[in-house]
Amino acid sequence: MSVRLEWEGKPAEVERLTLPFQVVETINESGATRERDAGALFGNVLADGAVRNQLIWGDNKLVMSSLLREFAGQIRLIYIDPPFDTGTDFSFRVSVGDGTLTKAPSVLEEHAYRDTWSGGRASYLRVMYERLILINELLTSDGSLYLHCAPNVSHYLKVLCDEIFGAENFRAEIAWKRVSGHGDAKKWSPVHEVILHFSKSADFVWNAPREPLSDAYAGTKYVHDDGDGRGLYRLDNLTSPNPRPNMTYEWRGFPPPPKGWRYSRETMAELDADRRIYKPADKTKRPQLKRYLAENEGHLVDDVWDDIPPVNSQAVERTGYDTQKPLALLERIIEASSNSGDLVADVFCGSGTTLVAAEQLGRRWIGCDLGRFAIHTTRKRLLRIPDCRPFDIKNLGAYERQRWQVATGNGALRAYLDTILAFYRAEPVDGFEHLHGRKAGRMVHVGATDAPVTIDETEDVMDEMADNGIQACDLLGWEWEMGLHDTITETARRRGLDVRPRQIPREVMERQVTEADAVRFFELAHVDLEVRRQEREASVVLTDFLIPSEELIPAKVREEITSWIDLIDYWSVDFDFNDEAFHNQWQAYRTREQPALATQSDWHEYPGPGRYSIVIKIIDIFGNDTTKLAEVRIK
Numbered sequence: 001m002s003v004r005l006e007w008e009g010k011p012a013e014v015e016r017l018t019l020p021f022q023v024v025e026t027i028n029e030s031g032a033t034r035e036r037d038a039g040a041l042f043g044n045v046l047a048d049g050a051v052r053n054q055l056i057w058g059d060n061k062l063v064m065s066s067l068l069r070e071f072a073g074q075i076r077l078i079y080i081d082p083p084f085d086t087g088t089d090f091s092f093r094v095s096v097g098d099g100t101l102t103k104a105p106s107v108l109e110e111h112a113y114r115d116t117w118s119g120g121r122a123s124y125l126r127v128m129y130e131r132l133i134l135i136n137e138l139l140t141s142d143g144s145l146y147l148h149c150a151p152n153v154s155h156y157l158k159v160l161c162d163e164i165f166g167a168e169n170f171r172a173e174i175a176w177k178r179v180s181g182h183g184d185a186k187k188w189s190p191v192h193e194v195i196l197h198f199s200k201s202a203d204f205v206w207n208a209p210r211e212p213l214s215d216a217y218a219g220t221k222y223v224h225d226d227g228d229g230r231g232l233y234r235l236d237n238l239t240s241p242n243p244r245p246n247m248t249y250e251w252r253g254f255p256p257p258p259k260g261w262r263y264s265r266e267t268m269a270e271l272d273a274d275r276r277i278y279k280p281a282d283k284t285k286r287p288q289l290k291r292y293l294a295e296n297e298g299h300l301v302d303d304v305w306d307d308i309p310p311v312n313s314q315a316v317e318r319t320g321y322d323t324q325k326p327l328a329l330l331e332r333i334i335e336a337s338s339n340s341g342d343l344v345a346d347v348f349c350g351s352g353t354t355l356v357a358a359e360q361l362g363r364r365w366i367g368c369d370l371g372r373f374a375i376h377t378t379r380k381r382l383l384r385i386p387d388c389r390p391f392d393i394k395n396l397g398a399y400e401r402q403r404w405q406v407a408t409g410n411g412a413l414r415a416y417l418d419t420i421l422a423f424y425r426a427e428p429v430d431g432f433e434h435l436h437g438r439k440a441g442r443m444v445h446v447g448a449t450d451a452p453v454t455i456d457e458t459e460d461v462m463d464e465m466a467d468n469g470i471q472a473c474d475l476l477g478w479e480w481e482m483g484l485h486d487t488i489t490e491t492a493r494r495r496g497l498d499v500r501p502r503q504i505p506r507e508v509m510e511r512q513v514t515e516a517d518a519v520r521f522f523e524l525a526h527v528d529l530e531v532r533r534q535e536r537e538a539s540v541v542l543t544d545f546l547i548p549s550e551e552l553i554p555a556k557v558r559e560e561i562t563s564w565i566d567l568i569d570y571w572s573v574d575f576d577f578n579d580e581a582f583h584n585q586w587q588a589y590r591t592r593e594q595p596a597l598a599t600q601s602d603w604h605e606y607p608g609p610g611r612y613s614i615v616i617k618i619i620d621i622f623g624n625d626t627t628k629l630a631e632v633r634i635k
Helices: 031-036 060-071 107-117 121-138 151-165 215-221 265-273 327-337 353-360 372-383 397-423 455-467 485-494 555-560
Strands: 022-027 053-057 075-080 092-096 099-103 139-149 170-177 192-199 233-237 288-292 343-346 364-369 391-395 437-439 442-446 472-477 498-503 526-534 537-546 568-574 582-584 586-589 610-620 625-634
Touching: 022 372, 053 353, 053 372, 060 121, 060 364, 075 121, 075 327, 107 121, 121 139, 121 151, 139 151, 139 327, 151 170, 151 192, 327 353, 343 353, 353 364, 353 372, 364 372, 372 391, 372 568, 372 586, 397 442, 442 455, 455 472, 455 485, 455 498, 485 498, 526 610, 526 625, 537 568, 537 610, 537 625, 568 582, 582 610
Parallel strands: 022 582, 053 364, 053 391, 075 139, 075 343, 343 364, 442 472, 472 498
Antiparallel strands: 022 391, 092 099, 139 192, 170 192, 233 288, 437 442, 526 537, 568 586, 568 610, 610 625
């Protein structure tokens, strides 16, 4: 008889949408590889058989349902570390000058967090139930799920996994001791988190993990040495732990133990010939087996892990995420339940620890997160790995927004659009698909709350403008697709159109704010640069970076800023942009060890004369993207 967990609002079925992914950026792909593999990409396999890994920005439910078409039954291991209901799951610390500050969640992250926990346990279980079903479908028949959670929800999640994976496929409940005692005298001190291990079936990949012997243990146990070059050894019992009548024989004058010997006569003879048996002179004592220290692979790891400390504030791998998990934790999981070349996934990838461990251990990987800064942090960590294999950064683009419009219904959508237009002091308009309002002779387009404004979306806006003889439009958005900004503004200018992006302020989400209040819609960041040329080479020099609205920069940050360079965390260059995905051909970024940032790129050599487009991508200290389009003429 099966046992199910029931609650109000439990989904009867999981919505499965297959949406096409859009490549935003390709990283670590050489120019030669790019030219050779043009048109030869089948899924994610290049012409030479190499596999391009994937880092995906978006809602993991939509991402996983879209992955099913290609990856159903193909992923060997999935690790997830979903939000713990702490309110800090999407927060991160950023460095500014000599100080740090905590950055609040973005609008998309806050929207997702409220959706997950607004209904308490019921809404959390709904979110997890849908995702666990999709995870089960993505796993190989011998694959495993590792679900990292807090003790206050682990019992609920275990019952959900019993239902979805089968109670017989429960493998372990691992207790990871992540902190020392808190000294709270009123209750048991909470010091551990839970990692549930479920397999897809009874046949699953398992490489038994071991931990090295401590020096103290080895020094007290391995104390014998015959001087024959085999090294230190300890003596172990040769008697059977259970009664074995067929093993109660006399051996070399030694009477059998009460329960018999551990090995047969033949095996005992082989061990003796190999000088592996210690034979005491006193026949009343029993022989013992010699176990050599050099042959000991270590202790088998059990389900209580107290040997992996959390990431402390001074750790080299520290990224600024309060919820960051140590690399050693993921290395143990990945090595135990996958093999070299296997596909590993993490759909709550956060700071990217799973993907870094997978890359270093020779696994293929897919990562997903809703947070823009999570994607950026993961990209930086991967770039620091020597010979990191090529990977794509993707999203679901306009398709995600179109799904939202259908799901909300026309009535709800219209009410949302009218609310934003009222804050913007614009009047609603009818008769258009992508143009929602009008203000001071300019049309207005409003982006969705739960998806970024995309390049495709702005192309639709411009097409509708051109079809109706409209020259100017303001784009209002909460979030912006990576790589949008100046690139789309320049594209509009080339088409003879005036498109002006504007950031919707967070204040409109607050209940006490009304349409009559003064709410500012901010300009996006701006970058100035210089392209230097010598013969067939070009280099890019940053000369200025501006976040126009001071309200977007917290006061604590403004106090630490000494130069515009302090606002930039990372920048990269595509020296030969072809109106498709951004190809990262050079990058510079800050690290804890090297906080200084280069403002001039390396020199790039072009294959021949011509006019080339250059796109520069800047990511500020808050994780926001800004792009700039430039040109160079090679003679």
